[in-house]
Amino acid sequence: MAGAVPLNRLLTGITVLSTGLAPAVAPTLPGRLSSSAVLVLTLGVVAQLAATFVISRWHHQPHLGFAAAAAVSGGLVLAAPPWPNLIAVGAVAWTPVALGWAATRVFEYARSWYQLVVAVGSGAGYLVVVGSRAGAGWSWLTAVLAAAVPILGSITVMLGLRLRQARRDQLEALARQRVTAQREAERAERERLAVEIHDTLGRHLTLLVLRANTLTLMTDDPAVKLAGSQLSGFGSAALADLRRLVRLLHKPTDSAPGTRRASEADGALGPDSGRNSGPDSGPDPGPEMVARAARQLVAEARAAGQSVRLVVLGTDLLLPPVLVRTVDRVVQEGLTNARRHAPGSTVEVVVAVADDVEILVRNSAPEPGSRTEPGGGVGLTALRRRVELLGGHCESGAEPRGGYALLVTLPRVRALHG
Structure with missing residues (x-):
């Protein structure tokens, strides 16, 4: 204008x-x-x-x-x-x-x-x-056509200019779409990489630090204590660097859920799909897989010195592989957060399978004087997005008597028929 x-x-x-x-x-x-x-x-x-x-x-x-x-x-x-x-x-x-x-x-x-x-x-x-x-030598048709030339000519010029501008607008829109698609692909790749790094390296480094701390408490040899302390320090430093890297890679998005569903499906299901996951061609005997996966995670946590109680309910029902992996991911996130932020606490893991699948990971308050690690919230953010992608609900927060609770509800029936 x-x-x-x-x-x-x-x-x-x-x-x-x-x-x-x-x-x-x-x-x-x-x-x-x-x-x-x-x-x-x-x-x-x-x-x-x-x-x-x-x-x-x-x-x-x-x-x-x-x-x-x-x-x-x-x-x-x-x-x-x-x-x-x-x-x-x-x-x-x-x-x-x-x-x-x-x-x-x-x-x-x-x-x-x-x-x-x-x-x-x-x-x-x-x-x-x-x-x-019309004058002499001019027929009425010739006179009318001559008079109509300015009108028709101006409309023709306007149409040409409009078509030219429409072509420019179309090319600019296509260029913007290509740039937007490229940025969206890069963002999705960053998020998938951030989730994968957090889910794999973060868990193993946390276990390494806990094992090193346990080693220093179980021996009286000064050299072993020094080595364990150094190993714990190196692991803690690696965790801090890992969190900074994940924060750089993981950038939140404001786009609508429908525009990112395809990219988030790979990011939500891919990082830990190589462990405790069956084929995706149909429902597997899920509750047994859930119990086995949860027991493996609990065994690893107990070996690292963590006090964990596991309860699995509804073992006669079926779960599709996607829910098995998600339950595994929820338990893993809850145990890892308890190790990082509430050392020495008692953890309770409850997996209940009915029409919906409920996973509760609750830990007590950390021991007085224990050293806690600050969290960036990336793991819970990725977990919440994964759960919402499956139509579920994720809640987490501090409890009135101290400690922390993570509660996830997943619709089993929708996953079986969706």
């Missing part, structure tokens, strides 16, 4: 200047201009200026501007001398300029059938007047 204002002013100036051609040519015509001829010439110029004002100002009613231009042009054809003589020598430049400009404004700003009907009717009336006054 900013570019339309200078163009409107330019066309207004050109149209106003074109009104001066007829008065400039009139004195050169054969014969002397009478006072009545001067008056008719002046009235015609005033009418042209008035129609120019309507065209330039009333862009919200373009049919009125075209009707004014057509009425003045037809009036000049029917007017008394010297206008017929000036039209014959081609001195009335205002007519093609004004009609062409008004036609383009109708094409650009008309918003209703009424406006189009008024504009078409005005143009047809002007062409009828021109055809009825």
